[in-house]
Amino acid sequence: MVVRHHIEGYENFKKFTETFPKDEVAYILFSGSKLPNGSSWCPDCVEAEPFIQKGLQVAPAESHFIYVEVGDRSFWKDLKCPFRTDNKTNLKVLPTLARWGTQKRLEGDQCLDVGLVEMLITDEDD
Structure with a gap:
């Protein structure tokens, strides 16, 4: 299971x-900080989160997923x-x-593509 x-x-x-x-292998998601309702202030981050979570299902069990809240909008x-x-x-x-x-990363709308997320996670070529 991913840590x-x-x-x-x-x-x-x-x-x-x-x-x-x-x-250690680590995948880091940089997102806008969460509001009191539990969702990020960043609508693009909210939209991408389910695609990223689905793509993470192919991650090696010993890998790490790090969710980073970058701060408020300002x-x-x-x-x-x-x-x-x-x-x-x-x-x-x-x-x-x-x-x-x-240097491997997905930005913005690229995070809405489960195939790209899976490719980032399964690509072994450093």
């Missing part, structure tokens, strides 16, 4: 990735947002699903 993690904010994300084992829209400026994340759009430690 699931939930992280809120840049500092917590940074601390997590600094201690995460480099030999924090994300700031061009100086650390998720945008950090060269390890280099986010341009939400949602973004990435295989950590590689």
Whole structure:
């Protein structure tokens, strides 16, 4: 079974990735933070979530799925947002699903395609 993690904010994300084992496979979903109703403020993230969850069904049992809440809308829209400026994340759009430690990622509408999500997850070629 895929190991699931939930992280809120840049500092917590940074601390997590600094201690995460480099030999472990991790898929990270960057999404807008959740509102009190449990859904992200980002409508594109809400729309993509079921497709991503379905695609994750093919993930190897020993892999990790990390859900990262990047912050509220105003924090994300700031061009100086650390998720945008950090060269390890280099986010341009939400949602973004990435295989950590590689250049492999799906952005925005690409996350609505279960086939693409499955391809990202099953692609072994680093």
